[in-house]
């Protein structure tokens with residue numbers, strides 16, 4: 001404990017959730033994910049319930065992690081958007097697999113998922129990009145995400161150039177999707193629902209595929225016959 005920063009070492013919350021029971025789980029992980037997401041969103045205690053930690057691994061095997069926003073939840077997987085040329089994009093190109101954590105601390109819940117990752121089709125990317133606010137679309141053009149910046153001014157100048165090229169009034173035409181920008185779908189082979197309970201006897205209920213995952217990829221998240229549930233020790 002020599003290196004413990006005293007306030008950190010003493011910080012702990014006594015979890016007291018009544019728990020998650022096997023009998024209460026949805027038959028397939030998609031419905032359970034949607035159920036929890038809707039409950040957490042409606043509760044209002046978690047500021048950005050779709051903020052998810054995305055972990056990837058670099059070419060040296062060194063893990064990396066950062067927060068992104070979850071923008072899709074469907075039978076085929078979970079969608080997120082970023083720059084393909086960013087650090088995470090390069091890591092996913094070399095190792096197309098990831099882990100996701102939804103850390104819903106204020107409600108003593110956590111969801112963990114991991115599995116292979118695929119790029120989203122262009123049509124899906126274009127539809128989502130078009131739905132973003134103008135400033136965000138311009139911002140995507142202004143940033144060579146993860147590259148070293150000369151300074152804040154360099155970024156603001158790049159933003160102003162893009163804003164002049166595609167003004168908000170539409171006179172420059174629609175802001176196109178930057179060539180380096182796009183989306184990924186994480187296709188989980190494992191989905192864990194965690195609830196904090198008294199005395200650290202937490203509930204961990206994990207959906208796993210009933211059959212070995214083939215080259216076709218993990219099963220659809222809404223296929224109840226393709227998933228079974230195990231309880232893991234906390």
Ligand SMILES: Cc1cc2nc3c(=O)[nH]c(=O)nc-3n(C[C@H](O)[C@H](O)[C@H](O)COP(=O)(O)O)c2cc1C
Nearest residue numbers: 048051066067068069081082083086087088089146
């Ligand atoms: C709440 C929150 C949401 C974020 N959402 C995204 C996102 O959806 N896409 C994205 O590329 N970066 C997002 N970021 C920024 C990333 O955390 C990260 O700084 C950036 O993607 C660069 O990561 P990389 O250099 O590892 O590729 C978000 C950050 C926070 C704190």
